[in-house]
Amino acid sequence: xSDVRWLSAEEQEIWRAYMTANVEFSAYVDRQLRRESGMxxxxxxxxxxxxxxDGRCLRxxxxxxxxxxxxSRLSHAVAALEKNGWVVRRPADGDRRGWVCELTDTGFAAxxxxxxxxxxxxxxxxxxxxxxxxxxxxxxxxRAISAGLREECDAARxxxxxxxxxxx
Amino acid sequence: xSDVRWLSAEEQEIWRAYMTANVEFSAYVDRQLRRESGMxxxxxxxxxxxxxxDGRCLRxxxxxxxxxxxxSRLSHAVAALEKNGWVVRRPADGDRRGWVCELTDTGFAAxxxxxxxxxxxxxxxxxxxxxxxxxxxxxxxxRAISAGLREECDAARxxxxxxxxxxx
DNA sequence: CCCGATCCATTGAGAGTTCAACCACCGTAT
DNA sequence: ATACGGTGGTTGAACTCTCAATGGATCGGG
Numbered sequence: 067x068s069d070v071r072w073l074s075a076e077e078q079e080i081w082r083a084y085m086t087a088n089v090e091f092s093a094y095v096d097r098q099l100r101r102e103s104g105m106x107x108x109x110x111x112x113x114x115x116x117x118x119x120d121g122r123c124l125r126x127x128x129x130x131x132x133x134x135x136x137x138s139r140l141s142h143a144v145a146a147l148e149k150n151g152w153v154v155r156r157p158a159d160g161d162r163r164g165w166v167c168e169l170t171d172t173g174f175a176a177x178x179x180x181x182x183x184x185x186x187x188x189x190x191x192x193x194x195x196x197x198x199x200x201x202x203x204x205x206x207x208x209r210a211i212s213a214g215l216r217e218e219c220d221a222a223r224x225x226x227x228x229x230x231x232x233x234x
Numbered sequence: 235x236s237d238v239r240w241l242s243a244e245e246q247e248i249w250r251a252y253m254t255a256n257v258e259f260s261a262y263v264d265r266q267l268r269r270e271s272g273m274x275x276x277x278x279x280x281x282x283x284x285x286x287x288d289g290r291c292l293r294x295x296x297x298x299x300x301x302x303x304x305x306s307r308l309s310h311a312v313a314a315l316e317k318n319g320w321v322v323r324r325p326a327d328g329d330r331r332g333w334v335c336e337l338t339d340t341g342f343a344a345x346x347x348x349x350x351x352x353x354x355x356x357x358x359x360x361x362x363x364x365x366x367x368x369x370x371x372x373x374x375x376x377r378a379i380s381a382g383l384r385e386e387c388d389a390a391r392x393x394x395x396x397x398x399x400x401x402x
Numbered sequence: 403c404c405c406g407a408t409c410c411a412t413t414g415a416g417a418g419t420t421c422a423a424c425c426a427c428c429g430t431a432t
Numbered sequence: 433a434t435a436c437g438g439t440g441g442t443t444g445a446a447c448t449c450t451c452a453a454t455g456g457a458t459c460g461g462g
Contacts (some may be wrong), residue, residue, distance in 0.1 A: 070350040080369050081356060083376030088256050089302050090383050091249060099421080104352050106448070126411060139449060141412050146448085163410040163457045182238040188249060189239050195382035201248050203371045207364060208251030212263050214363035215258050268450080274418070295440060307419060309442055314418085331427045331440045 091191060104179035108135065109143055110184065113152065113177045116169040123168035125158060152176055187206045239259065258361060266355045276303065277311055281320065281345045284337035291336035293326060317341035320344055 073081060096107040103110070115132040116122055124132065130140040144167055147153045152173030158164035169177075193201065247359040253261060264275040271278070283300040284290055292300065312335055315321045320341030326332035337345075360370065 208255035
C-alpha cells in the first residue's frame with residue numbers, strides 16, 4: 067500500500083493548475099447558463115445533442131451516451147425538461163422497452179436563445195486566453211484522457227466482467 | 235446579437251474534446267473517492283487544504299477561497315464534515331463574526347486513508363496518458379484559464395462595481 | 403415454450419449544490 | 433453616540449445528482 071506513486075512537487079503544480087481551471091471554468095460556464103437561460107450545463111448539453119440528431123430525436127440510451135449522463139440522471143433531467151415543454155417522450159417503435167426523446171420547437175427556441183451567451187462565454191474564457199498551439203495540444207490532451215478512461219471500460223467488458231471495478 | 239463569434243468546426247472539436255475529458259475525468263475521480271472513501275471530491279479538497287494549513291485550521295472564508303467553494307457551499311460542507319467528526323468549528327479570536335475550522339485527528343486519518351486511491355487514480359488517468367510536454371502545456375493552459383477568469387473579477391472590483399456582472 | 407440473463411428505462415431516497423435572504427459584527431463618518 | 437455600508441458566515445428551500453432497487457421487454461438456449 068505504500069508503493070503509491072505520489073506526485074512530485076512539479077506534478078502537484080500541474081495537477082492543481084489543471085484541476086483548479088476545470089473547476090473554476092465549468093462553474094463559470096454553468097452559472098452563466100443558469101443565470102441567463104435558467105438551465106444547468108447538463109441540460110444545455112442534452113438539448114444540443116437532440117438538436118443535432120436526425121429528426122431532433124434520440125433514444126434515451128443514445129442520448130445518455132451522447133450527453134455524458136448516467137441513465138438515471140438523464141431520466142430525471144428529461145422529466146424536468148418535459149415539464150418545461152422543451153422535449154417530449156414517446157415509446158420507441160420496434161422495441162417496447164425503449165423511448166425516444168424529441169426536442170420540441172419550444173425547446174429548440176430555448177436553445178437558440180441560450181446559445182449566444184454560452185458560446186461567448188466559452189470563446190472569451192477559453193479560446194481568447196490560449197494560443198493556437200495550446201489549443202491543439204488541449205484537444206489532443208482531451209482525447210488522450212478520454213481514451214484512457216474508456217480503455218478501462220472496454221477492458222472490464224472484455225474480461226470476465228464479474229470482478230474488478232464496476233462498469234463505466 | 236448576431237455578431238456572436240460562433241465556433242468553427244475545428245474549434246468545436248477542441249471544445250468538445252476538452253469538455254468531454256473534463257466531465258468524464260472529474261466524474262471518474264469523484265466516483266472513485268465516493269466509493270472508496272465515502273466523500274465527494276469537494277470534501278476531499280477541503281480536508282487537503284486544512285491539512286496543509288498552519289495548525290491544521292483556517293478561517294471559513296480562507297478555506298472557501300482555498301477550496302474553490304462558495305461560502306454557502308462551504309458552510310453546508312463543513313456542517314457535514316463536523317457531523318463525521320472530521321473537523322470542528324470554533325469562534326475566531328479577534329473578530330466575533332468569524333469562525334475557524336480545524337481538522338481533527340480523525341479527519342486527518344480519513345484523509346490519509348483516502349489519499350492513496352485518489353492519487354493513484356489521478357496518476358493513472360492523467361499523468362500516465364500524457365507526455366511530459368503535454369503536461370507542461372496543460373499547466374500553462376490551466377494558469378491562463380484561471381487568470382482569465384480572475385481578471386474579470388478584478389475588473390469588476392476595480393470598476394464602478396455597481397453594474398455589470400455579479401462578482402465571482 | 404419457458405427460463406434465466408440481459409437490456410431499457412424509471413423511481414425514490416438521500417446527499418450535495420445553488421440562490422436568495424438573513425443576522426451579527428466591523429469600520430468609518432457623521 | 434449612532435447611523436450606515438461592507439464583511440463573515442449561516443440558513444432554508446428548491447433543485448440536481450448519485451446510488452441502489454425495481455419492473456417490463458428482449459434474447460438465447462434447453
